[in-house]
Amino acid sequence: MKLPSDLEIASQAPLVPIADIARAAGIPEEHLEPYGRFVAKVNVKARGDLARQPRGKYVVVTAVTPTPLGEGKTATSVGLAQGIAKIGKRSMLALRQPSMGPTFGIKGGAAGAGYAQVIPMESLNLHLTGDFHAVTAAHNLLAAMVDNHIYQGNALNLDPQTVAWRRVMDVNDRALRNVIVGLGEAADGVPRQTGFDITAASEVMVILMLATGLKDLRGRLGRIVVGYTRSGEAVTAEQLRAAGAMAVILKDAINPNLMQTLEHTPALIHAGPFGNIATGNSSVLACQLGIHAAEYLITEAGFGADMGFERFVNVKCRVSGMQPDAAVLVVTVRALKMNSGRHRVVPGRPLPPAMLEENPADVLAGADNLRAHIAIVRSVGVSPVVAINAFPGDHDSEHEVIRQIAREAGARVAVYRGVAGGGEGARELAQAVVEAADEPQDFRYTYDLALPLKAKIEAVATKIYGADGVDYTPEASRALKNFEALGYGEFPVVIAKTHLSISSNPKLRGAPKGWRLPVREVRLAAGAGYVYAICGDMRTMPGLPSHPAAENIDLDEDGNVTGLF
Structure with a gap:
């Protein structure tokens, strides 16, 4: 049965007053700054009161190398939080705020999907409380x-x-x-x-x-x-x-935004940096607040484990002082089929018909990508849980191949059906995550900050991406030497590269071997506190497609938003 649209599901959902959501999370009402009845900012001063509550488990959601369509990390994060509540645990989300660029472009909004959404979704995908405008x-x-x-x-x-x-x-x-x-x-x-x-x-x-x-x-x-x-x-x-x-x-924008899921799980929405050229994570403050407001705090890192998760570990965790208790690795049948190199996925176009046919061999052919991402999570001493985000056209035989790959790699695995089933569809995943989070972790960073900048870049390239080494242009080498002379040598590093491959070449699928990372330019983000190396042609201002999503977005006679997805 075809699901209603995300907007239809969200618009029909009953909303709980935001003060009640805060109360259930132990957030004192005096720290709330309401924006209407269903959204509020949480003053950062609440951190002191919340710190007196026990610390919850910290779970980060990442993914394999995604198709250009995305593999549903946000929907998995939302459904997981709802699933954890279904098995009797208190949970909370800490997510990025969507940019209106993708909302009006190809990808659409980022409030989740189906019955795993943050609501009101139209507020989340548009202006919310004005944080993006304040940053602008x-x-x-x-x-x-x-x-x-x-x-x-x-x-x-x-x-x-x-x-x-x-x-x-x-x-x-x-x-x-x-x-x-x-x-x-x-x-x-x-x-x-x-x-x-x-x-x-x-x-x-x-x-x-x-x-x-x-x-x-x-x-x-x-x-x-x-x-x-x-x-x-x-x-x-x-x-x-x-x-x-x-x-x-920015004095008001620094306060995280409190919202709720379709099943009234509290969600802190704050900040929204790019995942390919920046850190791709929600705010440190949201996590510092949320970790004491629930038994399980679920956060999401942008793109695959080679991208947002690596920066979550080596940049965000250094600042927050927090360490993850488990990592969820979202995988889809279509992502592994794409990583087999046998299918081409084009943004804004339907999947190739051959990709929708039952073909476990194609899934197995893309399995190296899943194995590589499991290895990335394990390389920092965190227990991985593979979440098979099930799509309507999937076949059980294809899911079974993924289960086998994950188990052989020593990871827990669960099928996630939260888009169609909400929290009930995430019970299996929730139980696996709770078990993983109870295990002792051996968390460690990929590199020591005392290393030279080149050594840190090379650590990420070889240990995370699987590159044989790094090649620098003369300009990049000079810039790195200059940044160290100016006193920025102990900064962490961010590598700006494509999200469509573990390598720097978007055409290389699976887990590429025998390649070197080309660093053509290096820039300084002194306020953010890192140096970033640019590999390839990175667009910091996307363009619109021939038929952007904005063409379908409108208001009806009653002032309700239509066409948003």
Whole structure:
């Protein structure tokens, strides 16, 4: 039987007043800042009161290398939280806020799916409480102050050719990837080439995600490097006297947003950094609050275990001081069939008919990808649970192949049917996760921060991706040497690469061997607190497809949203 649309399911669901959701999670009402009846911000001051409650188990949801359509990590996270509640445990979610770019583009919203959703889903997928707009405004204020500083005499001797601080907006618009500002009369500014990124790619968004409080937020904003002087010295937001005003714009955005699932499980929604060029995780603050508000806190890391999960471990966990008790690895039949190299999946198009046919051999041919991701989770000392996200067109024989692969690799495995069945459809997975989280873990980072930057990049490339080594352009090598000279050598690293392969080449499927990671450029995110290496052509401002989702979104006569998915 065909399910109603996500929006239809969400719009028909009964909502519990948000004060009741908070009360069930032990969040004192004085720390709530309501945004209507069903959404509230939780003041970060609640962390002190919640810390007196026992610490729950910490579970991170990741995935195998996904198809361009995504494999349902958010839906699995939501359903898992509901499933844990079904087996008599208190649970909570900590998720990223969706960007409106994908919502209006190809992928659609990110509130979950079917009967595993966070509601009200239209609020979550659109403006929510305005955090993304606050990040946009704070980021663009700094951009304006950079150009104004150059126009007003450039007392800091900032070299315009080195300015790396572009502008942002939360809509896909390829026409803004490269622009020239300052054209017109002399009073209109100093002409220079720049461009726009999507708000989820902003360093300010990562800072919001990693900040542990207002003081830390303010300090990180001040450390943002916008460019360099002609003698090579870093120019910061603090020197431009912009950081204070940026912090004021973000003073409410730092508070996580409290919502609920279809089954009234509490969900903290906060921050939304990109998963391929940034950290791809929800906020540290949401997790620090949520870990004391439930017996099990479920969070999600963007894309596969080689991407968001690696950054969860080596960046987020270092800041939060928290360590995971289990990791859920979402896998689908279609993802493994794609990783067999026998099928091609195109964004915005239906799956190839041959991919929908019963074919356990194709699943087995893509199994190396699953094995590699299980190994990544194990490499940091965390117990993996493989969640087979079941789609209507799947076949039992194909699921059985996945079960066998997972068991041979020493992982627990469960079929997840939460999209169609809600919490009931996630009971098997919930039980497996509870068992895994009760095991003693041997958590460890992939690298030591005292290592040189190149050694850290090479550790991720070889230990996580399976590369034979790393090749740097001369420009990248010079940049790394310069960052160490400027005092940023003990930062963790983020590697910006494709999410469609464990390697840096999106065409390489499965678990590629005999390749080297090419680092063509290295950039500094001093406020966020990491150095990131760019491998390949990474788009920080997506474009719209020929028929974007926005074409179908509208209001009915009663003011209800239609066409959102």
